[in-house]
Amino acid sequence: MPPAEHFAAPPNWEWWILAYFLFGGISGGSYAIATLIRLFGAPADQRISRVAYIVSFIALIPCPIFLAVDLGQPLRFWHMLVDTSEGALAFKYWSPMSVGAWVLLIYGLFSFVSFLGALAEGGTRALSPFAGFVRGTLGSVWGIIGTALGLFIAGYTGVLLSVSNVTVWSDAGWVLGGLFVASALTASAALLLAFVHWRHAGEEGTVARLEMADRNFAVVEAILVVLFVVSVGIAGTLGKVLGIWILLWILVVLGLLAPFAVSRVGAARRWSPVTAPVLTLLGLLAMRAIVIFAPQL
Amino acid sequence: MATIEARPVGFFTDTSICIGCKACEVACKEWNQLEGNAPKFTADSYDNTGQLDAQNWRHVQFVEMLPNADGTASTNGNGKGAGGAAVIPTPIAGGQAWLMMSDVCKHCQQASCLEVCPTNAITRTEFGTVLIQQDVCNGVRDCIAACPYHVIGFNEQTGTAQKCTFCYDRLQNGMQPACAKACPTESIKFGYLDDLHKAADERLAALQKGGYTKANLYGRDTSVYGGLNAFFLLMDKPEVYDLPNAQNATLPSRNNIPGYLGGAVTAVAGLIGGVLAFRSARMSAADKTPR
Numbered sequence: 001m002p003p004a005e006h007f008a009a010p011p012n013w014e015w016w017i018l019a020y021f022l023f024g025g026i027s028g029g030s031y032a033i034a035t036l037i038r039l040f041g042a043p044a045d046q047r048i049s050r051v052a053y054i055v056s057f058i059a060l061i062p063c064p065i066f067l068a069v070d071l072g073q074p075l076r077f078w079h080m081l082v083d084t085s086e087g088a089l090a091f092k093y094w095s096p097m098s099v100g101a102w103v104l105l106i107y108g109l110f111s112f113v114s115f116l117g118a119l120a121e122g123g124t125r126a127l128s129p130f131a132g133f134v135r136g137t138l139g140s141v142w143g144i145i146g147t148a149l150g151l152f153i154a155g156y157t158g159v160l161l162s163v164s165n166v167t168v169w170s171d172a173g174w175v176l177g178g179l180f181v182a183s184a185l186t187a188s189a190a191l192l193l194a195f196v197h198w199r200h201a202g203e204e205g206t207v208a209r210l211e212m213a214d215r216n217f218a219v220v221e222a223i224l225v226v227l228f229v230v231s232v233g234i235a236g237t238l239g240k241v242l243g244i245w246i247l248l249w250i251l252v253v254l255g256l257l258a259p260f261a262v263s264r265v266g267a268a269r270r271w272s273p274v275t276a277p278v279l280t281l282l283g284l285l286a287m288r289a290i291v292i293f294a295p296q297l
Numbered sequence: 298m299a300t301i302e303a304r305p306v307g308f309f310t311d312t313s314i315c316i317g318c319k320a321c322e323v324a325c326k327e328w329n330q331l332e333g334n335a336p337k338f339t340a341d342s343y344d345n346t347g348q349l350d351a352q353n354w355r356h357v358q359f360v361e362m363l364p365n366a367d368g369t370a371s372t373n374g375n376g377k378g379a380g381g382a383a384v385i386p387t388p389i390a391g392g393q394a395w396l397m398m399s400d401v402c403k404h405c406q407q408a409s410c411l412e413v414c415p416t417n418a419i420t421r422t423e424f425g426t427v428l429i430q431q432d433v434c435n436g437v438r439d440c441i442a443a444c445p446y447h448v449i450g451f452n453e454q455t456g457t458a459q460k461c462t463f464c465y466d467r468l469q470n471g472m473q474p475a476c477a478k479a480c481p482t483e484s485i486k487f488g489y490l491d492d493l494h495k496a497a498d499e500r501l502a503a504l505q506k507g508g509y510t511k512a513n514l515y516g517r518d519t520s521v522y523g524g525l526n527a528f529f530l531l532m533d534k535p536e537v538y539d540l541p542n543a544q545n546a547t548l549p550s551r552n553n554i555p556g557y558l559g560g561a562v563t564a565v566a567g568l569i570g571g572v573l574a575f576r577s578a579r580m581s582a583a584d585k586t587p588r
Contacts, residue, residue, distance in 0.1 A: 006445070006541075006545075007445060007446060007447045007539050007540070007541060008441075008442060008443070008444055008445055008446075008447060009348075009350075009441050009442075009444070009447045009448075009449070009450070010441070010442070011438035011439065011441040011442040011451075012438065012441075012451065013438065013442075032564075032567075032568065032571070033571060036568065036571040036572060036575055037575055040571075040572050040575040040576040041575040041576075042575075045575065070437075071435050071436045071437055071456070072434075072435065072436015072437075072438070072451060072452075072453075072455070072456030072457055072458075073434070073435045073436045073456040073457060076416075076434075076435035076436075077435065079416040079418070079433060079434075079435045080415055080416060080435070080437070083416070083417045083433075084416075084432070084433050085417060085418070085420065085430055085433050086417065090415065090416055090417055092414075092415065092417075094412065094550050094553060095412070095413050095414070095415050095439070096553070096556070097413065097415040097437065097439050098415035101415060147568075151560075151564045151567075152560075155560035155563070155564065156557075156560070158556065158560065159552070159553070159556035159557055159560060160439075161442075162552040162556045163413060163443075163549040163550060163552050163553055163556060164413070164439075164442035164443050164549050165409060165442070165443055165444065165445040165547065165549060166442045169442070170547075170549070170552060173551070173552030173555050173556055174552070174555035174556060174558065174559040175559055176556065176559075177556045177557060177559045177560030177563070178559040178560050178562060178563030178564075179563075180560070181560050181563045181564050181567060182563050182566075182567055185567045185570075185571070209574050209575050209577060210574075212573075212574040212577070213570065213571050213574035213575065216567075216570030216571065216573060216574055217567055217570055217571070219570070220563060220566045220567050220570060224563060
C-alpha cells in the first residue's frame, strides 16, 4: 500500500493548544471519576469524589483562556458561537471545533454547579442550595449528563485533529478521540491519587480502588496507543512520530506502566507514592505533545 | 465596464504554456497589496517564492529535475508528500524535466476549509468561489489544517487566515482577476466555468494528438473535491505538482463518525473499568464508613 499523501500545511497549534488539551482532558476525566464514585463508590470514597468535582472545575478555568490566547484575533473568541456575517448562532455539527466550543460552554455550567455542590457538601453553608446537584436523584442525573459532556471535552480534541488533512492526525482518524478519552481518565485518576497521597486524604480502601481504576484506564489507553501506532503505520507515516520523539514515547510507556508498578514498588516504599501518579501525568503530557507537535514539524 | 454575471467562474491554468515568469505573482501582490515574504535562498530550486501562504496567493511552482556535474539528475522538493518519497517527474529531454505551474487556491466545489471553519468566516460567493471574510475570521487556523493543497496561510499582522480571494473585489466591478490579466502566455485563463471546460477539453485533445500522452486535466471533473473552480492542465501526474490524486483527495469530515465512534466506545470501556474498580467496595460489607 503506498503511503498516504498529504500536502496540508501545519496550523501551528502549539503550546496553548497543548495546555488546553491537557487541562481539558483532566477536567473531563476528573468529572467522570467524581460521578463514577458518586454512583458506584463506597461511602468512604465520597470525599475523593468531592475533590474530583473541585479539580474538574479548577482545571477547566484556564481552558477558554488558552483557546482565546491562541487565536490570531483573541477578542473575536465569541465568533465561535455567533456568526457575525449572518447575525445568527454559529453551529456546525460536522465541525468538531464548532461543536466543541458549544459543549465547552455547556459543560462549563455543569462543572461549575457541581463544583459549588462539592463546596457546599464540604461545609460552605452559603452554597448549601447547590448540594442537591451532587447527591440524590438530581445529583445523579446532573452528574451523568456532566460526565457525558466532560468526556466529550476530553475526547473531541482528538476528533478535531483527525478531521483535517494533516499527516498522522487524519491517518489515525478513528483512534485519536478514543486515545484522548482514555489518557484523560488515566491521568485524572493519577492526579487524584497524587492528591490523596500528598494530603493523606483517603482511606486505604479508597486508595486501592483509585489505583485499580487507574490500572483499568491504563489498560484501555495502552490498547489505544497500540491502535494509534498501527493505524499510522498502515498509512505509512509512522516515521513522523518516531525519531526525536522516541524520548517522549519512553515517558508515555513509563506513564502507562506506572499504575501497575505502584502496587509493587510503591508498596515496598522504595519510591514515594506520588512517583507513579506523577509519571502517569507526564506520560499524558508526552503523548499529547507527540500527537500535536510531531505532525507539524 | 462589462459586468460579470453571478454564476460560476474559474481559472483554467494550462501548465503546458507556463513560462515561469511569475507575472501572475507580481500582479496578485500589486492588486491585493501583499508585502510578500523576505527573499530566501531555497538552494534546491530556481524558485524562491517557495509556497502558497498568507503573502503568496499565487505561486509559480517549479518542478525541476536537473543534471548534476556527475551526469546524474536530481529533483527539487516538489512532489514530496509528507511521509512519502519525492515523486519523480517524467523526464522529457536528456533525462531532465522542467515543469511549471502557476498554483493558486482551487476554490473547490467541496471545500475542506469551508467545511471545518467554525465561525463561518469562509463562505462561497455568488461567483462560486471560496472567500475568507477577514472581518469574521478569528484566526483559529482550522482551515489551514484542512486545506489539502497547502493554500491558506496565517497572517501575523492581521491575525487571520488568508488566501486567494479570486479578486472578489475585481469580479464585483466587472474586472477579471489580476493574475489572469497579467499572464503573458494566457496560461491562466479566466472565464465562466462551462466555457473553460470546453476550452480545456479542446486543448487536452490537441496535446494528446500531438503525442503528449501524459497530459491530463486536474479538477475538470468531479473526481477531486467535486470539481475545482481553478483547474489545471498538467503535463505529468498530479503528485508531481504536489496535488493529491483522486484517491488521496479526501475531505476532513470523513473522520467525523469514526472519530466520535472511537471516542464513545473508549468512553464506555473506560467507564466500565471505573465501575469495576469502585463498585468492589460497595459490594464489600466491610467498608461502611458513613459519608
